[in-house]
Amino acid sequence: MRILVLIFTFLIGLNSFSQNKQVLYDFAGLPQTLLLNPGLETDYKFHIGVPLLSGISSEIKSTGFSLSEIFAVNNNSITNKISAVLNKIDADDYLKVNTQIEVFSAGFRFDKKTYISFGFYQELDAIGYLPKDAFTLINEGNTSYLNKSFSISEMIYKLDVLGVIHAGISRKVSDELTLGGRFKVYSSALNLETSNNSGTFTTGLGNNNMYIHQLDNVNLNLRTSGLRSNNEYISDARTYIENSLLGGNLGAGIDLGFTYHATPQLQFSGSLIDFGFVHHTKNIQNQLIVGSFTFEGIEFEFDSNRNYWQELDAALKEQLPIVENQDSYTSWRPAKLNAAIKYSFGEKRSKYCFDNTLKDFYTNAFGAQLYSVFRPLRQQFALTSFYEKSFSNKLQAKITYTIDDYSYNNIGVGVSAKIWKINFYGILDNLTKLSDISSSNNVSLQFGFNLLFN
Amino acid sequence: MNLLKIYSTAFVTIFFLSCSQPLDFEQLEEYTIMPSITSSFVFFSIDAANFNSIISGIPAVTEVNETSDFKLLENSFIKQNLVKLDFYFEIKNEFNRAFLLDVNLLDAQSNTIHKVFEGFEISGNTLKISAEVLLIIEDFPELVNFTKVQFIIGLKDTATILDASNLSKIECKSSLVMHL
Numbered sequence: 001m002r003i004l005v006l007i008f009t010f011l012i013g014l015n016s017f018s019q020n021k022q023v024l025y026d027f028a029g030l031p032q033t034l035l036l037n038p039g040l041e042t043d044y045k046f047h048i049g050v051p052l053l054s055g056i057s058s059e060i061k062s063t064g065f066s067l068s069e070i071f072a073v074n075n076n077s078i079t080n081k082i083s084a085v086l087n088k089i090d091a092d093d094y095l096k097v098n099t100q101i102e103v104f105s106a107g108f109r110f111d112k113k114t115y116i117s118f119g120f121y122q123e124l125d126a127i128g129y130l131p132k133d134a135f136t137l138i139n140e141g142n143t144s145y146l147n148k149s150f151s152i153s154e155m156i157y158k159l160d161v162l163g164v165i166h167a168g169i170s171r172k173v174s175d176e177l178t179l180g181g182r183f184k185v186y187s188s189a190l191n192l193e194t195s196n197n198s199g200t201f202t203t204g205l206g207n208n209n210m211y212i213h214q215l216d217n218v219n220l221n222l223r224t225s226g227l228r229s230n231n232e233y234i235s236d237a238r239t240y241i242e243n244s245l246l247g248g249n250l251g252a253g254i255d256l257g258f259t260y261h262a263t264p265q266l267q268f269s270g271s272l273i274d275f276g277f278v279h280h281t282k283n284i285q286n287q288l289i290v291g292s293f294t295f296e297g298i299e300f301e302f303d304s305n306r307n308y309w310q311e312l313d314a315a316l317k318e319q320l321p322i323v324e325n326q327d328s329y330t331s332w333r334p335a336k337l338n339a340a341i342k343y344s345f346g347e348k349r350s351k352y353c354f355d356n357t358l359k360d361f362y363t364n365a366f367g368a369q370l371y372s373v374f375r376p377l378r379q380q381f382a383l384t385s386f387y388e389k390s391f392s393n394k395l396q397a398k399i400t401y402t403i404d405d406y407s408y409n410n411i412g413v414g415v416s417a418k419i420w421k422i423n424f425y426g427i428l429d430n431l432t433k434l435s436d437i438s439s440s441n442n443v444s445l446q447f448g449f450n451l452l453f454n
Numbered sequence: 455m456n457l458l459k460i461y462s463t464a465f466v467t468i469f470f471l472s473c474s475q476p477l478d479f480e481q482l483e484e485y486t487i488m489p490s491i492t493s494s495f496v497f498f499s500i501d502a503a504n505f506n507s508i509i510s511g512i513p514a515v516t517e518v519n520e521t522s523d524f525k526l527l528e529n530s531f532i533k534q535n536l537v538k539l540d541f542y543f544e545i546k547n548e549f550n551r552a553f554l555l556d557v558n559l560l561d562a563q564s565n566t567i568h569k570v571f572e573g574f575e576i577s578g579n580t581l582k583i584s585a586e587v588l589l590i591i592e593d594f595p596e597l598v599n600f601t602k603v604q605f606i607i608g609l610k611d612t613a614t615i616l617d618a619s620n621l622s623k624i625e626c627k628s629s630l631v632m633h634l
Binding site: 071079082138140146204300302 | 492500542
């Protein structure tokens, strides 16, 4: 009961934390590591994840600013603080949110060489680059920015809410090599995205009038699916949940991975995750704005019966039309790459495996991991070094040091413990910022419970 | 199970030992954006032809008049947050005659709600007359209903005919800055 209370408290606090799955990668043979690399090795007969509690992760990350810069309680006004942040950020900065909840997961050993795992999780993944020009225009207007071209191309965002049903296989093809693959069926409940936009808005000194306002070569494509049905916004949360259970827009993807032992102590591993797409065909509402428009003011002819404003409105609609359509489209999942090198050393111990044989393992390991995710503007990278320690065959710990877009001194720690058949793991990240989480732009927490059977 | 409790408790302890300086998200309610939006306004070029209707030797047209919708203030955000309006005019008069200019702001029913200029004199042979009119919404709250603009330009001396063959022109440029 106490544990349940603690878990509940964790869940409440979860949204203020984010994740770093580099700590989880290849850690302690946890079933959840198979979602990061289906080619990793496991040594149990079967596993069952505690429903809704086997794998929970959440991340809220930002580059360019932290929450405390805006919301700290001090004598500076919120307007000044936001202005300071707007001056600081650039169009490469972004805000990212990702949450995964493993609803169900399980696996079993098919034979000595093959482990099959499957499950269902729900994911929210969103990234929005900070369109500095748009923020500046909204916040300050155009008066102080004559001849500045405000870029529309900075507007890039993508939000996905989806359910993922998956089944994977890990197979030891030789003493040195284990290969794995996982097939995923995506059911998208909501997708909002825009990218590859172009165009500028400029106010300059005019010839015929004081100023000339130009919208040049605008090409703005806003795509949505799952947001509106029959011209009304979907506001019922139950509809979104149902759509994530194969009721939404469907897609498919694969994970691929391997583990290779160059020597008994030196191991290489790598994976490609979420190489897939969702084809959106239902509840689509897209907007396309293409064209150019110039406005110099209203030119009076006097004593005419012209309706200047109506003419202006008609010219705007003709030259810069907003076209709405329900065209189907394909949205690619953010594919991730993992690569790792691991060297094991120290005391050699043995543990019982699924086939009642003893398997040797070293109590210490260190190595490096490279993580990359494909995002709309550019690929993002994280480089991690780690040290892993097995205190016993039931208690392991891992400490990591990561350099990424958010931090150059991110220290994370993970613990995995097994008591009887129950496995608990917990991971905290960016420990150096624990004394002031609000000034950090990357802190993470992951935890879960599994039942592991040898 | 005891060990599991110990591990869990240790983990949670670390979790709760983490700190955060006080954050106040309600500050957002005090956040005000104060953009200053510059827009071109009305411009024109008129010549003697605009005043050349003559009936029995008497100039039948001594002033010209034009009205147009200008619906930027129909935008609810602008309307609710408008602090001041700043009109700017630049006028060139090549005629050797003086003209008078009225600029009226009208509401949707074409009622005059404010006279920006009333009988503003444009002297003859003037290459550039500049005029700026700053209107504070607090002083003229009816301005938020401004959706039409009317320009009236007429001869100051209506008794003397404007020579129809005169190639001179009056040119006017104007802009509007909306301070929110």
